[in-house]
Amino acid sequence: MATRLSDLRIRNAKPGPKPYKISGGRGFCICVMPDGAKYFRLRYRYAGKEKMISLGVYPEVSLKEAEAGASHARSLLRQGVNPSEDRREKKLALRQAERHTFAFASSLWVEHNTPRWKPATVEKVQQYLDKDLLPSLGHRPLGNISPMELGAVLERIEKRKALNVAKKTRQWLSAIYGFAIAKGLTSSNPAIHLRSIALYQPEPKNHAHVTIEELPKFLRALDGYRGSEFVKTCAWLGLWTANRPGVTRSLKWSELDLEEELWIIPKGREGMKRGYQHVTPLPRQAIEALRQLHPLTGKYEYVFIGRNDWRKPLSDGAVAGLMKAIGYGGKQTAHGFRHLVSTALNEKGYDPDWVERQLAHGDPDEIRGTYNKAVYLDQRRKMMQEWADYLDEALRGSPQKVQKKSGGAG
Helix, strand or coil: CCCCCCHHHHHHCCCCCCCEEEEEECCEEEEECCCCCEEEEEEEEECCEEEEEEEEEECCCCHHHHHHHHHHHHHHHHCCCCHHHHHHHHHHHHHHHHHCEHHHHHHHHHHHHCCCCCHHHHHHHHHHHHHHHHHHHCCCEHHHCCHHHHHHHHHHHHHCCCHHHHHHHHHHHHHHHHHHHHCCCCCCCCCCCHHHHCCCCCCCCCCCCCCCCCHHHHHHHHHCCCCCHHHHHHHHHHHHHCCCHHHHHCCEHHHEECCCCEEEECCCCCCCCCCCCEEEECCHHHHHHHHHHHHHHCCCCECCECCCCCCCECCCCHHHHHHHHCCCCCCCCCCHHHHHHHHHHHHCCCCHHHHHHHCCCCCHHHCCCCHHHCCCHHHHHHHHHHHHHHHHHHHHCCCCCCCCCCCCCC
């Protein structure tokens, strides 16, 4: 009967001129080499042939650890599994997993979704991947990233008060891991519980905007702005039309019919909440401002070109920067123009349906969006010209008092 191996016996084993082994029973042994190295090994039979598997080098691997390895190998044999093949497959899977990095998975995810996303969405996703996720996670194997690490990434975003970005990033992380699981790149999703630690941005009761009484002072501040004319005109256009800020700042020359004084926002346009075409009448003041810009940006796609790249529109923070510069940061937002216009037109007594259509609200089943039958176009054309004229009066400091109209504007 073989003597059981002990740590003392292994420690005291001296090297000889040739390798020799000290048996621990049932094929388990330690081989002592002439150079003094000591290797744990297990000899076994599989498919009628004698095999051997290494269990580590002493003392880096302890006797207890080596015995546990031998026990596991015997357990595999009882299940009909070759321990050496099992180890080889696991090493291969590990090398494969190391190649399946977060950067690799996220690029496949973006590529997969690009055909169904709008170009602006692709750009936004890639922007936040490059800025917030890839620098710290890109090189990491998917399976090695823990929920705590993902949480730390989101906390860094939250600390800069970008809570909406953090929310989007959390959703994208979970989507990337879900995609990677479906593609066999990893087996678990460490992002699924991140919602429980997220900070939430309170939903604003309303987008900040000045009151009708505060309007003249605000307009004088806006008119006195001496920064970018592109940003200034973009803000005015939001006031003149009440279109959504994202749609306004990304206005394309191809959408304008200056002769007919119309802005025709095509079906499926980025930034529109509904999928139908929206026709916006342009008041005289807007036409004049756009004609003045045409020599500067008419050769480009966008009316309001980006500060650093003429191939892109103004950034979504451009108008907010203007508001801050003129002393209205937090008091008036680009989206707040829509609330301001809606409030003023309703108080003036215009037909609520006209106002709702001007804001591109309403049931898409009711709106066919054809050019010649745009909903309430004639009525809205007159209404928005009267509104632009009212803004001119307010700028000069002599606006007419807002009064209810008995039958709506004609």
